[in-house]
Structure formats: structure tokens, C-alpha cells
Amino acid sequence: MVKRNKRFHAEVATSSLSDIMFFLLLFFLIISTLANPNVIKMTLPKSKANEKTNKQLISLSVTEDKHFFLDKQEVAFDQLEATLLSKMDTSKDQTVVVRIPYNLQVQDLVDVLQIGVKNNLKFVIATNNSK
Numbered sequence: 001m002v003k004r005n006k007r008f009h010a011e012v013a014t015s016s017l018s019d020i021m022f023f024l025l026l027f028f029l030i031i032s033t034l035a036n037p038n039v040i041k042m043t044l045p046k047s048k049a050n051e052k053t054n055k056q057l058i059s060l061s062v063t064e065d066k067h068f069f070l071d072k073q074e075v076a077f078d079q080l081e082a083t084l085l086s087k088m089d090t091s092k093d094q095t096v097v098v099r100i101p102y103n104l105q106v107q108d109l110v111d112v113l114q115i116g117v118k119n120n121l122k123f124v125i126a127t128n129n130s131k
Helices: 015-034 077-087 106-119
Strands: 057-062 068-070 073-075 095-099 122-125
Touching (some): 057 077, 073 077, 077 106, 095 106
Parallel strands (some): 057 095, 095 122
Antiparallel strands (some): 068 073
């Protein structure tokens, strides 16, 4: 009688799957850092120089029909100051990025910026880079 020691064992090669999963993980991490979920899409004014900031930001968006949004949450203009101050931390070290359409009147921008001047807040106007 001959005894056979070799039996067939099913085997799945997973080394290539771990490489694919690693690349997918890297891809989604890179893409998620580029996307900002607190932004409302609009056409911004153009500028020749752009400065990028990595500080803590609060996004203040004004639409063409003068609706105000703080981080995608709609706020009435008369409640804008109180809501903005409640979102700021106690040190007021955060920066407010004002996103306003290029075709709105200058007075609309000044009305928003006066809130920052009155409360000693840091405001930055978002623009598109026109190179």
C-alpha cells in the first residue's frame, strides 16, 4: 500500500491585494485633504497674487442674491455677527475667509468687513488666481 502525503490545499495569493489596498488608501487620503466640504461654489474675484493659509478657518460665503452662509449654514445678516462670534474660539486666533462673488457691490463687502473691524477679527477675502 502506497501512502500519499501530498494533498491539494487551496491557497489565495493576497500579496497583490494588500498593495492595491495600500494605493487606494493613499488615493482617498490625498483626495480628502483637497476637498473642502464647507465651501459654497461661486465665481470669485481674480487676483495676481495668492496667499495660502493653513490656519483654522471659518468660511463666510455671500451668494449673488445676498444670502449669508457660515460653513454652509445659512444665517440672516442681522444675526451674522452673533453667530460668527459664537463660532470663534476664545482666543480669536481663527481667520474668517470671506467668499463673495465678483459682481456684488463694494458696499456689500464693506458691510461684512465692518463686522470684523468692530470685533477685532481677522478677515481674508478669497480670490481666484489669474495667471
